[in-house]
Amino acid sequence: MEVWPRIEAMIEAGVACVLVSVVATRGSVPREAGARMIVRPDGAFHGTIGGGALEWQAQAHAQALLSGNEPARLIGQALGPDLGQCCGGHVTLLAERFIATDLATVRQLAAQERLGAFRTMAELRDGRVVRKVLTGAADDLAVGGPVFLEAWGDTRTTLLLFGSGHVGRALVLALAPLPVRVLWWDGRQGAFPPAIPASVLVVAGHWQALLDAAPEATQVLVMTHSHALDLAIVAAALADPRGLDVGLIGSASKRARFAGRLREAGLPDDRIAALRCPIGIPGLAGKEPAVIAASVAAECLILAGHRATTATVQRPTARRA
Known part of the structure; x- marks a missing residue:
């Protein structure tokens, strides 16, 4: 799914959005790490992280971010005990809000995605997501919170x-x-x-x-x-x-x-x-x-x-x- 160009287009049109990403999984889960969806304030969304109760809860978290001042949150969901799903595994989601002040960063990532597949290292630092585009195996990010390796762009x-x-x-x-x-x-x-x-x-x-x-x-x-x-x-x-x-x-x-x-x-x-x-x-x-x-x-x-x-x-x- 095209991610950053779509977020760029939304912000340029004056529409805030939340990107929900599966960043870690354990056991039987609906989707793999790297699955994503983009949620708009009107409830419309693009992409999927697995459907059912998990996606419903993720949309609720997204709307909470859109209506508040919190820029990002990490969400852990045990699918059986928390949501009553038969999969029984555990999913960690990263939800992050994008508004007009994020446009410069989003434009850089959108330009990178238009060039083809690329990777980033994302760190949740003081309630915000900090990303670095990786250009080689030796790239590091100063660790101050949870860190996730991300892949962007379709291999078509x-x-x-x-x-x-x-x-x-x-x-x-x-x-x-x-x-x-x-x-x-x-x-x-x-x-x-x-x-x-x-x-x-x-x-x-x-x-x-x-x-x-x-x-x-x-x-x-x-x-x-x-x-x-x-x-x-x-x-x-x-x-x-x-x-x-x-x-x-x-x-x-x-x-x-x-x-x-x-x-x-x-x-x-x-x-x-x-x-x-x-x-x-x-x-x-x-x-x-x-x-x-x-x-x-x-x-x-x-x-x-x-x-x-x-x-x-x-x-x-x-x-x-």
């Missing part, structure tokens, strides 16, 4: 989406709230809808240039208006030496036809076998665009998780002399 999967038909349009809506950065291409004039989610970037130019500029671990989904164009993009994506994840909309028979063409073009069998077609997770009935989009969005997250796990397991270790 990059998805190249070729085609803006019904399924493509449904898919960008399904992916909008998820940690996925969509680069959307369609060579036809006027092919895109008038309203596009902020997490989606429409890309002009030739499709090959988009493919060439793609970062590592990019996912490619092909669903253009033309089977010939689909084949050209799929062939180029499968031939890419980075081993991109490639999906093609269509049936098993379309996949069989494409596999034959790809083999004729000289692509190796292991890359042809890697082509996903049909796309989406199995077991979901229905061919409506929204249903297909939900299935493909779930598959996108599964693939991203698998890549992250594989990268962690296969990360090379330092060689000994």
